[in-house]
Amino acid sequence: MQSPTSSPSQTTDQSVADNSTGKRRIGIDYVAKAFNRWWTIEVAGTVDQQAVIETRRAECELTGRYVLMVCMSAGIAILGMLLSSPAVVIGAMLIAPLMDPIMGVGFALAVGDFRWLGRAVRSLVLGTVIAILFCALIVMFSPIQVVTEEIASRTQPNLFDLMVAIFSAIAGAYAVIRGREGTIVGVAIATALMPPLAAVGYGLATLNSTVFFGALLLFVTNLTAIALTATAMARGYGFSTRLTEKQSRFQAFLIFAAFVALAVPLGLSLYQIGWEAQAERTIRDGLFDAFEGKAQSVDPTVRFLDDSIEVTAQVYTDTLFRTAQVEDRARAELEEALGRPVSVQIMQVESADAVEAQRLQLREASERQQDARQQADTIAQRLSILAGVPVDDITIDLQRRRALVTAQPLEGATLAAYRELERRVAATEPEWDIRIVPPLRGLPEITFSEDAEPDAAGRRAIALTIWAQRRIGIPLRLRGPQTQVARVREALAEAGIEPVDEVGGDETDGVQPEWLLPE
Template sequence: MAPAIAPARHLSPGQSMNTTQQLKPAENVAPPPPGPGELIERVIAARGFAGVMLLGPRAWRRWWHALVRSIDHAAILAQVDEDASFSFNFNFMIVVAGGIATIGLLLNSPAVIIGAMLISPLMGPIVATGMALATLDVDLGRKSAKTLLLGTAAAIAFTSLIVFLSPVKDLTPELLARTRPNLFDLVVAILSGTAGGYAMIRGRGGAIVGVAIATALMPPLGTIGYGLVTQQWDITRGALLLFVTNMVAISLAVAAVAEWYGFGRGELRKRFARQAVISLLVLAPLAVPLFYSLKAIAFESFAQVRIRSVLERGANSLPEGQLGEVSVLFIDGKPPRVRAVMYSAAPEHELPARLTAAMEAEVGQAIDLRLTQLRTSDELPPQLRVREVAPVPAPAPVPETTLADSLRDAFPLPLAAFEADIERRTAILVPAPQPGIDIASWRDMEHDLSARHTDWTLSILPPMQTLPTVRFGRASAAIEAGEQDRIDAIVWALKRWNIERVQVIGHASSDGGGSLRLANARANRVAEAIRAQGLGAETLGRYPLPSQLAGERELGQIAFRAVSIVIPTPDNTGSGVR
């Protein structure tokens, strides 16, 4: 029995020894070479994004999978859900931001508007809306939509209250900039949404990106409140279109970024295809009016350059020609309205018709041109010809430098004509046209010259020019002290030009108090002030003017709270020589 058991005892150690001998060589064997997938992972880790781009589509896909795996989707969704909640803090901040933005719009202050963007809380619910689209989370979408709706309503209500209480309600350039959205605004919103989604997911620069999103949303809300209070519905519609466009575009851009980082459901291609369809269905209806608006803006820019070029060529064709003030106003459904002033030694009566034809050929549509030509030569037009001085006996010889010569030499500006009666001690000075000197300044020169030469009766005949308008306060027909002085200067100039009758045209702005009755009342007040000084005046009230709102956008509402004083012309067309 013993010999049978002994080999078994020796066999087990032998087998164990053989096993040990078989395992020892395995410890010295080199590991197998890495497979293609593992090699790509190493390259991605070593080279980063730039290196991956050189490896082809297979490496790109592995890089994207690695990127998605690095995102903590659950934590981000929890943060987004929290930011989408409507709370007292959110409501307080959006109301305060809307109020600051509205004050900045009314004051035309970009710095104040930027301050509103810094505290706006709109990034949270906007990003949540995009996340809801990407993940098809109905509850999150409903929650974020509710927050946006309530917050927007609260902001518009508060901005409307500020506009209602504000004594300043002029249509400023900052307000106008939010009433005419175009495709560029859509592009800005998409880029802002892309940056917002990236900042939320990657946690980089969220506060700064939030300002970019607020830039596209807060000022339109203030403009909507302004339009509602002033009952300017075109402004309200334009600002509302801009707000809706920006909100939708930002949400869709956030959804696209969320899809990229793996928040969507299903395979990547299917998710992007679904996102593309949703974006097309939503953005296409918005892009149509934005495209036409951009097209109109591009045409206006092109037309202004062409119109001014034609006017400059026309001025250069005249002797000593110079182009003065130019105004180009584009009104929907109407030909562009062009108002221009030209100075020349010999005005040309056919010039307006010739320039109109040239502009229409350049622009490709009808042009409404009113050209005012002012004479700069020594030969005076009939209105400026003074009464001839009665002949007097020849005076005794006097030195070459007489008192009359000293008067002429003392005048600080060039004279187109000078006439003196030494016997009667009267002198008439006709200055050459001087850009930038208005009627009131010429009158002040006459008063100053008369005060220094009290023994002479001096008169200055100012160069013919467009009469200034008389301004009024909002919804008021009262003539203020400064405007009464303007009327006095106008009457002074009319008497120097031997003009006995004028037409007084009253206007009113479209904001609160604007009416035909107010326009007539303003015209009557100015006409009474003119008649009180011995001149005739006919009155006419005009309100509203054709497409007046477009004019207010271009010139401001204050330009329509005014009365125009027009000198009748023989042809009564307004396009001849004055």
């Protein structure tokens, strides 16, 4: 029945609109059904699911070959990264067997075979742990323990790394399903599963938390993306599953949630990288502005700290300005533009003829400073391990090239053992003054030969006593025969140490130095 408020023309227009909408819906449904029929018959129907599943099951088994290839690929990866050789690192990617259990996890999740899933996870976890420990062992015995470019590149994953892992996983899953196994080689290089694990091992061996957690996040990103993408691809190709419809929907939700959980921190990391790149451009422009158009070129070095920015710049200019004036001007402009505290140090070079020479000298000085900082980090990490203290407890003086650490007491370790540790570190760093302050331990007895002179063992004991007193700083007391005590006092005085007390002893005994502790 027509509404009394609607005209015949309005009713006709509504009917035409409803008819048009219905035809579009029918057309969309027809296309969807046609596509589904084509996909089911022509694409998914041509896959031998049983053969694919059996192959994936076999490749997930924990075998001696799998463990051997994990160790070999891990060893090649960490050596290539320490040498900063991309070719060697690529070789480790090609032989790494971790792709097989990860693909197994994805397909096991898709078909709902939890026994298979358990075997794949076991192989993956064991392979991961073996790779990390094997790399850490190599790094511990390696004379090279600096953070190379190959290591640093695996410590700051971002959203682009997740996208690379997803695209590579799609290619890998397609290759597995359609029998294009040769494609797996390219996928292994693109996703790079072993180099992040090698970097994790480096971080573990050197107690570098930044490298450890950054590389671990990259590995987890690649692992999760490959496994979940393989699951989605297998479900898309119609692999039969034991999951109910409700469980399948819940699985799809979990896959989506996992990708979102990875994308959020990686997206923030990508944003931070982009912000720092933009900030460096702003800093360069701000330094040019501070010189009022008189600067020929600006070569800034920027360090981004937690809540501030440090800028050191070399500026080549036709006219020299007051350094404090241009630094204050640049600092005010950059803080306003970047919204963070900024410290600015500027070195000006006036002569155009000496620009290249000055630039070379400054760059060499900067490189020497950077090398010294890297060397100091390496020394601090080694002393941290040897002394059993955190890296932050080690005092480093870059200008004097001096490193000082107070060692924790080690069971059974004598003063001679601590002195030997100091000697070994100092032998590898001849330009540095390495000092290990040992815990309070008993001093060795100074023995004498028949002619009342210290014998070989006695001379070693005197040298150890001198070293210990210089490190600990507590006064000494000498106990022994008067003649022998006088000889020891003379040797200590030559080293600038004056005992404050003497106690007589048996004439047949040697001299026993003791710490003079307050009562």
